Amino acid sequence: MQVIFEHIARLKGTDVEVRQAVNDALQLTIGKTGFRTETEIWRGCELVVTLGHDLRTTTIRIRPPDNALWKRRCNWCNAYAYYAHGIFLGNVSNTKVELI
Incomplete structure (x- = not known):
């Protein structure tokens, strides 16, 4: 899955919770190309990360x-x-969606 970073803040300027959440999301999407819900399937997706100063942003x-x-x-x-x-x-x- 292609990863796109949109920066509001630099990764150095973020707190530990943000860095951990981004790292966990990246680990979950390794080798995945889309997601599936109960009624739909999306393929060829992109992971878009917009960094803020904390988890709220x-x-x-x-x-x-x-x-x-x-x-x-x-x-x-x-x-x-x-x-x-x-x-x-x-x-x-x-x-919850299933990553495919």
């Missing part, structure tokens, strides 16, 4: 390619998966 999410969002089915509701408390969750359903 840092976001870690897996998003599908832009062209895939145009072709989505009407029953698909999650546009990305976000990282929280050691797992990835669907942005609308708030259920």
Whole structure:
């Protein structure tokens, strides 16, 4: 999975919790290309990390390619998966996603 870092703050300027969360998310996505929920499957995704100064201002999410969002089915509701408390969750359903 391609990793994209968007910096609000430098990694040195972040606290230990942020660095640990980013490291855990990177470890979870090694060798993975997408995610699966109960009703949908997204492949060819990117891991997007927006670094902030603390966990409140840092976001870690897996998003599908832009062209895939145009072709989505009407029953698909999650546009990305976000990282929280050691797992990835669907942005609308708030259920745990399976990394594939």
